[in-house]
Amino acid sequence: KDIQVFEFHEAFAAQVVANLKCLDSDQFAREKLGRDQKVGAVPPEKLNSWGGSLSLGHPFGATGARLVTTAANRLIQEDGEFALIASCAAGAVGNAMVLERCR
Structure with missing residues (x-):
């Protein structure tokens, strides 16, 4: 709810799927993040809605920019x-x- 825009670099499609699954997992939050509960699900309509690295391109050295x-x-x-x-x-x-x- 606090975040309106999500931009994740897609080195490859499966990597983003794994990230989304981890963010929405109580088990991952406890075991890897030391949190009591999951971070939460990312609304699909707010993720890379203008296209991600797979569609826009992946300019090595400039992806962060x-x-x-x-x-x-x-x-x-x-x-x-x-x-x-x-x-x-x-x-x-x-x-x-x-x-x-x-x-």
Whole structure:
């Protein structure tokens, strides 16, 4: 509810499916995140609604910039307050950020 825009880098389609399943899992939250309950389901209509890396392209070295730019523009167009941006890289590296719209 707190986040209106979700931009996840799709290195490959199965990776995003796995991320969504983990976010909506109480077991994953307890065992891997040390949380009492799951983060929650991501509404499909709010995830990569302008297209993700598989449709827009994956510019090595600029994927993060593409994700942030897309999320910022979506916040304006969709009148949102917060965006969650997530990306992965080789070697089990991952990063995420929450972007807040300034008004």
